[in-house]
Every structure is written in structure tokens, then in C-alpha cells.
Amino acid sequence: MVRYASFLGCQIPMRIPSIEIxxxxxxxxxGLEAIDLLGYSCCPEPVISRLLDKTAWLAxxxxxxxxxxxxxxxxxxLCNGCYETLVETNEILKHESEEMxxxxxxxxxxxxxxxxxxxxxxxxEVLYEDIDIQKIKEQVVKLQKIRVALHYGCHMYRExxxxxxxxxxxxxxxxxxxxxxxxxxxxLERLCCGYPSMQADEEFSLKQRLLLKLRRIKxxxxxxxxxxxxxxxxQFEIGQVMLRHYGxxxxxxxxxxxxxxxxxxxxxxxxxxxxxxxxxxxxLAQKMEAM
Amino acid sequence: MVSENEIITYLKQELDKDLIETxxxxxxxxxxxxxxxxxxxxxxALKKQYPTVRFMTLSTVDHGLDFEFLHHFHVDGKxxxxxxxxxxxxxxxxxxxxxxxxxxxxxxxxxDLFGVKLVNHPQPQHLILTxxxxxxxxxxxxxxxxxxxxxxxxxxxxxxxxxxxAPVSAxxxxxxxxxxxxxxxxxxxxxxxxxxxxxxxxxxxxxxxxVGYDWEKKRLRYK
Numbered sequence: 229m230v231r232y233a234s235f236l237g238c239q240i241p242m243r244i245p246s247i248e249i250x251x252x253x254x255x256x257x258x259g260l261e262a263i264d265l266l267g268y269s270c271c272p273e274p275v276i277s278r279l280l281d282k283t284a285w286l287a288x289x290x291x292x293x294x295x296x297x298x299x300x301x302x303x304x305x306l307c308n309g310c311y312e313t314l315v316e317t318n319e320i321l322k323h324e325s326e327e328m329x330x331x332x333x334x335x336x337x338x339x340x341x342x343x344x345x346x347x348x349x350x351x352x353e354v355l356y357e358d359i360d361i362q363k364i365k366e367q368v369v370k371l372q373k374i375r376v377a378l379h380y381g382c383h384m385y386r387e388x389x390x391x392x393x394x395x396x397x398x399x400x401x402x403x404x405x406x407x408x409x410x411x412x413x414x415x416l417e418r419l420c421c422g423y424p425s426m427q428a429d430e431e432f433s434l435k436q437r438l439l440l441k442l443r444r445i446k447x448x449x450x451x452x453x454x455x456x457x458x459x460x461x462x463q464f465e466i467g468q469v470m471l472r473h474y475g476x477x478x479x480x481x482x483x484x485x486x487x488x489x490x491x492x493x494x495x496x497x498x499x500x501x502x503x504x505x506x507x508x509x510x511x512l513a514q515k516m517e518a519m
Numbered sequence: 520m521v522s523e524n525e526i527i528t529y530l531k532q533e534l535d536k537d538l539i540e541t542x543x544x545x546x547x548x549x550x551x552x553x554x555x556x557x558x559x560x561x562x563x564a565l566k567k568q569y570p571t572v573r574f575m576t577l578s579t580v581d582h583g584l585d586f587e588f589l590h591h592f593h594v595d596g597k598x599x600x601x602x603x604x605x606x607x608x609x610x611x612x613x614x615x616x617x618x619x620x621x622x623x624x625x626x627x628x629x630x631d632l633f634g635v636k637l638v639n640h641p642q643p644q645h646l647i648l649t650x651x652x653x654x655x656x657x658x659x660x661x662x663x664x665x666x667x668x669x670x671x672x673x674x675x676x677x678x679x680x681x682x683x684x685a686p687v688s689a690x691x692x693x694x695x696x697x698x699x700x701x702x703x704x705x706x707x708x709x710x711x712x713x714x715x716x717x718x719x720x721x722x723x724x725x726x727x728x729x730v731g732y733d734w735e736k737k738r739l740r741y742k
Contacts, residue, residue, distance in 0.1 A: 238685040241695070241704040242686065242688075243686075245691075245694070245695050245698060248700065249698060264704070265705065267705060267707050267713035268704075268705065268707065269682035269706065269707045269717050270678050270682060270683055270684050275671070275674075276667065276674055276675050276730070280666065280667075280730060281726040281729055283725070284720075284721060284724035284726035287720050288721070291717070291720060335720070337719070340716075504694070
């Protein structure tokens, strides 16, 4: 059985726990054991801590990495933002000995130490690389007859310099295709959903980022958007509500890849508690079940 | 002639733990960072050791969350600056006029321009502002704010106080239970000892200071 330390992050468990439930169901079906990371904290979020105090950013992240290292397991995350922070800090700590020394000076006061022995992966990578895609296909009991647009999320494109930035997005596309959905191209897949810019300029974030995507997704005839990032989910869902203040009405369901896989594996929508969503994902799932 | 190093050594000895750090950025220039409560002690120490010491002036910087007071002295051809930093919520400056009469006007000027209350000043009236000048509008005083833009403040506060940047509400914990999940995942905040460890790591860096987090009140010092 494939085993990973599971990093849930903040947004999934405290805002969209249906993704947590769906991932548990999916992992169980495909034989992936996700071990809880006891005492974990925010990854930490990549904007405030990194910009204000790099040592704090590295130390908090190193503590999380050390928790996985204590378990002797690589770390898997379901969140694109956590993925970026943890991958990036892991690289810095592994390759910059002075940063590693400074961070471990702090950690050792609390009986912790990070040796740089683990790897960090997004759940999409784990499913694609560590679990045979054929094995995932075998679990699909119901092919979904809907048309979806994919939003990969900016951090999904992060790769070491010179590497193929489409590596993880292509994995996500393959995994989505397994469910039987029709993936439609809408031309703005690479555009950010606007979540980070909400911190600085709400109108810009909604009108110059999210709205452009929603418009094209709707025009392309998608029934839903499939995402792999909870922050993007929040932006798509809350953003559609907020856009009503600007006189724009959209109600496109924003479903996480894990939820789509779980539904395709035959998990009933009521078991996934899709009511946590702020967009009509539950209605979409019920429609899919009725097809 | 007394050297910069001798001045530093002497003040270290006199102020002991009240002295935070010293620096000597160039020839004839000495900075001595002291606890604000030790200002008078430091001035007395300078007067005792160097009878010809001369008070030059007082500079004040409003850093948003803190006031930095810089008392400059001329000591035997060197400029020695006593640097003390106070939270703006305190909003006071201890007067040294009884020790250094020449500090009278500059302390009143600082009080006028920054709205700082002088403690034990013999004449705490306005010096350069009119007597009817409103207390809440001071020419050089900035709002009580840290470096974070308003939208980023809840995130910073939640990170430090809860180890989680998403809102941790009783409502969501109940909904999680109803959905068959534990009330919260194994976050640091679910275990007091682990939380102490997490917050200890933050205290060992400059993050909480930079964002202006109040550890006693468990929130940012500004909204």
C-alpha cells in the first residue's frame, strides 16, 4: 500500500470539508494510506509570512516537514498553495545549508529537527505517479456525462527551471478524463482566478480575473469547473456571489477533482456533504446521479 | 580623550540588562539602544562619568506601531545617542528636564508634533501649536498601523493566534461533526502543548513583531 503523511492545510478542513471527505473515500478505494500529521500548522500561507519574515516562513514550514519526517513518510497535500510553500521551503532547506542551520537552531529548542529527507507531492502527482491510472479507472463505476472546464490553479504550473510546466496540469487532465467527463477548452486556463489579488483590490480580482474566466467557461458550454485548489474554489464560489454586487449573475458549480472522482467511484453525493460548497455542486452531483 | 569603546563599555557596565545593544557605525558616533524605562538612569550615568556632557537634541520617529526616541549627547567630541522604543499605545515620554534643563523646549515640541504625553515635565504646555489645537490631530503623528494592508490583517492574526489561517468557528466544528469528521483536524491549536511549541517558534523569529501582534491580548495591536 502507498503511504503518505497527509497535509490538509487550513482551507479544506475549515471551509470545504467535503474535499477532505471525498479524498478519504478516494484514497480508501485506490489503496492509498494518508496518515494524519498530528500537530501541524498552516503551511504557512505564502504571502504574508514569506514577505515579512523569511526565517519565520521557513521555520514554520520546516516544523511541518519535520513532523512528516518523524513519521518516515513523504508529504502529500491537497492544496495548491500549501504545495507551493512546502515544496519551495523544502528545496531551500535542502540546498541552502545556512538556512537549514538557522532554522534547525530554532527547531531544536522544541525538540524538533529537519534533516531534509522527505519529498513533497501534490495529491494529483501521487494519484498519477504512485497509483496506477489503470487502478483508478477500475474504480470508476459511473462515467459522468457532463462537460467541464478545468482550472488548474497557478501553483500547479510550478516546476524547477527548465522543466515542463504542463507536467502536473496534464496529470490533472488525465485524472479528470478518467471520470468520463468531456473536457472543454475555453482558452483562459492559464489565467489566475484572482484569489491572491483579492487581498489588494477586490474589483480588479473579480472583474479582471474571475469574471473573464466565468464568461469564457459559460460561453464554452461547461456544466462545471473542476479545480484542485481550495483557494481557487473559494474564489470561484464566493466570487460568483460577490459579482452580484456588480450586477453580474453566474452560478457555475465549482467541484474539486477529489469530489468528482469520489462520485465516479460510486460514492453517493449525500455521503460527501457537498452542502459545504457555496456554488451548486450538490445540485450538479444530484443531476449526475440521475443521469 | 575618551574613546567610543570606552563609552560603550562604561554604559554596558552601568546599565547592565537595561542596555539592549550598541553600535558604532562610524568614527565619533555611538548608538546605545536602551529599555525605555532606563532613560533617566542612562542620562544620570552619562552625567556622572562625563561632567562636560552636553545634551544636543531629541529626535523622534513615528514607526506606525512604535515611537523611537533618540536622545543625542555630545561626549568629549563624540555623539552618543540613547535610543529607546516605546509602543504607541503607551503614548508617554518621560521628561529629563530636571536632569537636563536644555531638554525643556524639544520635549514640548515632540509632544506637540506627535501627541505624546510628557511625564514629569515642569511646563507641559504647547510650545509651537496653538492652545486650542485638537489633541487628535498632530502634524507628525501617523495612524497606529503596522506594515500589513487591512485585507491581510485577519490572516496574520489567525496564523499566529490559531496556527490556521481559515476561520475556526464553533459552527464549522459542529458541521464537521455532523458530517462524520472530527471537530477539527489535528491542528497545533487542538493541543495546548503543541500550540506553545508553534508559537514559541514564531516568537523566536521577527514575524510577530513585524506584524504588530500583541501576545497578551492575542490579537494584532491595530485593526
